[in-house]
Amino acid sequence: STASSGPLEGMRFDPVMPNTDDALRIPKGYQQKVVIRWGDPVLPGAPEFNFDEQTPEAQAKQFGFNNDFAGLIPIAGEKDKYYLVVNQEYTTEQFMFRGYKEKEPTEQQARISMAAHGITVLEVAGSSKDGSLTPVIGPRNRRITADTPFRLTGPAAGTDLVKSKADTAGTTIHGTIANCSGGITPWGTMLSGEENFPDYFSGFGKVTDKTASERLDRYGFEDDADYHQWSRYESRFDLDKDPNEANRFGYVVEVDPTDPKSTPLKHSALGRLKHESANIHVTADGTVVAYTGDDERFEYIYKFVSSRKIKDGDLRHNMGILTEGTLYVAEFSSEKPVSVDDAAGSGRWHKLMTVASDGSATSHIKGMTAAEVAVFTRLAADKAGATKMDRPEDIEPHPTNGKVYCALTNNTKRGVDGKPGPDAVNPRNENKNGQILEMTDDHAGETFTWDLLLVCGDPNEADTYYGGFDKTQVSPISCPDNVAFDPHGNLWISTDGNALDSNDGLFAVALEGDRRGETKQFLTVPRAAETCGPIIGDKRVIVCVQHPGEEDDHSADKPFSHWPDGGDSQPRPAVVAVWRDGYGPIGG
Ligand code: FEO
Ligand code: CA
Ligand code: CA
Numbered sequence: 168s169t170a171s172s173g174p175l176e177g178m179r180f181d182p183v184m185p186n187t188d189d190a191l192r193i194p195k196g197y198q199q200k201v202v203i204r205w206g207d208p209v210l211p212g213a214p215e216f217n218f219d220e221q222t223p224e225a226q227a228k229q230f231g232f233n234n235d236f237a238g239l240i241p242i243a244g245e246k247d248k249y250y251l252v253v254n255q256e257y258t259t260e261q262f263m264f265r266g267y268k269e270k271e272p273t274e275q276q277a278r279i280s281m282a283a284h285g286i287t288v289l290e291v292a293g294s295s296k297d298g299s300l301t302p303v304i305g306p307r308n309r310r311i312t313a314d315t316p317f318r319l320t321g322p323a324a325g326t327d328l329v330k331s332k333a334d335t336a337g338t339t340i341h342g343t344i345a346n347c348s349g350g351i352t353p354w355g356t357m358l359s360g361e362e363n364f365p366d367y368f369s370g371f372g373k374v375t376d377k378t379a380s381e382r383l384d385r386y387g388f389e390d391d392a393d394y395h396q397w398s399r400y401e402s403r404f405d406l407d408k409d410p411n412e413a414n415r416f417g418y419v420v421e422v423d424p425t426d427p428k429s430t431p432l433k434h435s436a437l438g439r440l441k442h443e444s445a446n447i448h449v450t451a452d453g454t455v456v457a458y459t460g461d462d463e464r465f466e467y468i469y470k471f472v473s474s475r476k477i478k479d480g481d482l483r484h485n486m487g488i489l490t491e492g493t494l495y496v497a498e499f500s501s502e503k504p505v506s507v508d509d510a511a512g513s514g515r516w517h518k519l520m521t522v523a524s525d526g527s528a529t530s531h532i533k534g535m536t537a538a539e540v541a542v543f544t545r546l547a548a549d550k551a552g553a554t555k556m557d558r559p560e561d562i563e564p565h566p567t568n569g570k571v572y573c574a575l576t577n578n579t580k581r582g583v584d585g586k587p588g589p590d591a592v593n594p595r596n597e598n599k600n601g602q603i604l605e606m607t608d609d610h611a612g613e614t615f616t617w618d619l620l621l622v623c624g625d626p627n628e629a630d631t632y633y634g635g636f637d638k639t640q641v642s643p644i645s646c647p648d649n650v651a652f653d654p655h656g657n658l659w660i661s662t663d664g665n666a667l668d669s670n671d672g673l674f675a676v677a678l679e680g681d682r683r684g685e686t687k688q689f690l691t692v693p694r695a696a697e698t699c700g701p702i703i704g705d706k707r708v709i710v711c712v713q714h715p716g717e718e719d720d721h722s723a724d725k726p727f728s729h730w731p732d733g734g735d736s737q738p739r740p741a742v743v744a745v746w747r748d749g750y751g752p753i754g755g
């Protein structure tokens with residue numbers, strides 16, 4: 168196609184302009200409707216949401232707070248029915264409880280907060296007329312909370328590193344927390360990354376063991392981080408009282424949405440880090456390659472290559488795939504000068520550990536056992552010589568072009584206070600706006616090449632790059648977080664933390680031909696919200712609106728958003744469906 172032929176299929180919509188409205192803005196000729204919001208009923212018997220009469224028991228049956236990842240899985244044999252799987256990353260107690268005293272929850276408030284975390288499986292019904300989705304409150308639905316039992320798999324399972332006061336076997340972990348992005352596997356399960364888990368633990372300053380303290384420090388544990396204060400009511404969240412509990416979070420979790428009674432898994436073969444997500448590519452011989460990023464400044468990109476092959480229709484076998492194989496971490500090298508227009512190079516994957524089919528595990532890192540690599544993966548990656556990145560968020564293989572896309576969201580500390588300066592793949596000091604990495608990976612192998620598709624920020628600034636497309640014709644994008652693909656192969660990016668004086672939003676980006684790099688904004692979310700979990704279907708876009716009204720320090724006690732209920736209501740995180748008038752193709 169030529170530039171004069173106009174935007175690619177899937178990108179033919181009038182872009183939404185940057186704005187700071189307290190509303191979800193969509194293109195002209197499109198419609199929207201909330202699918203479910205914090206507090207809405209999920210399980211049979213759940214009460215309707217009542218802001219002034221919350222209980223832990225009610226919350227455990229209702230939709231949780233701060234939805235992040237969303238996936239839509241068709242229900243076999245039932246027309247237009249789906250499992251909507253959504254995680255609930257964290258709670259903002261100031262917005263949940265009237266008169267909340269910061270860091271001083273009552274036991275009732277702490278237990279509501281625990282129940283508002285985790286994962287929701289919700290049956291939804293589509294419509295033949297439009298893109299709306301209606302919750303079906305029935306036996307298929309499930310709430311997984313900070314209390315639900317998980318089984319730990321991989322080299323960490325059963326080792327002393329993960330034995331706790333309540334679990335002397337080191338195999339059963341209560342709850343999943345801090346779930347950020349995720350992915351849907353080819354075998355129909357949900358993956359979700361446990362990310363900022365140190366924010367849930369107290370007592371760092373009381374840890375006297377030097378090794379334990381250094382390990383916690385490498386993961387960012389600190390005395391002030393725990394704004395939830397669950398440890399007041401559950402001693403397992405006090406590092407001084409139950410030192411190994413912290414080693415039981417920070418994994419990729421896997422949930423079978425088709426069986427609400429199934430025990431979800433935590434996969435230690437994918438390492439323990441601040442996992443943003445995990446997304447899968449399957450090679451021609453059925454090998455599974457799972458990509459995952461560690462979202463913190465100067466952290467790394469990883470991949471897991473399975474030794475088991477996919478077996479069609481064998482869910483039990485397939486849910487064991489992420490337990491056997493090799494974990495790698497990425498080192499990037501530059502073969503060109505550092506320039507945002509010209510950033511490209513090669514790279515290699517360093518082996519960290521391998522798990523054999525009998526479950527025995529081998530460390531590839533001197534001085535560390537395989538169990539230590541699985542639990543203290545950041546320390547192993549440090550020794551392997553991996554490249555320190557600008558906060559790797561979502562990473563996802565393209566469904567058809569063979570490439571892998573990663574959102575490097577920002578890194579305001581790059582080149583500051585003695586921290587590492589720019590390199591070819593992280594080319595800017597004090598990087599406020601982030602970049603999109605495009606890797607051409609030898610998926611099951613150990614080498615790759617890479618390119619920067621976008622170097623985000625104000626297109627009028629010289630240090631930005633929009634894939635070579637005319638920068639006067641693009642929507643400005645900043646702080647990419649989640650990535651997804653539409654059925655035409657265009658990349659879609661949701662943002663978190665827009666540094667360009669606009670609300671966050673969702674953008675489509677052309678990858679091929681002479682429109683490569685064309686970037687168009689499809690929607691903006693309400694004030695101070697983050698755009699998450701996008702699902703780009705043929706005729707429906709689903710987006711999670713996370714933390715509307717929240718300021719970055721979590722301490723705002725006066726919400727400056729009243730979305731979605733309006734008036735003087737409290738803001739409520741919610742999942743929204745967007746479709747075109749007449750239910751036509753998105754961007755068609
Ligand atoms: Fe929860 Fe990395 O964003
Ligand atoms: Ca994220
Ligand atoms: Ca994604």
Ligand code: CA
Nearest residue numbers: 560576648663
């Ligand atoms: Ca983010």
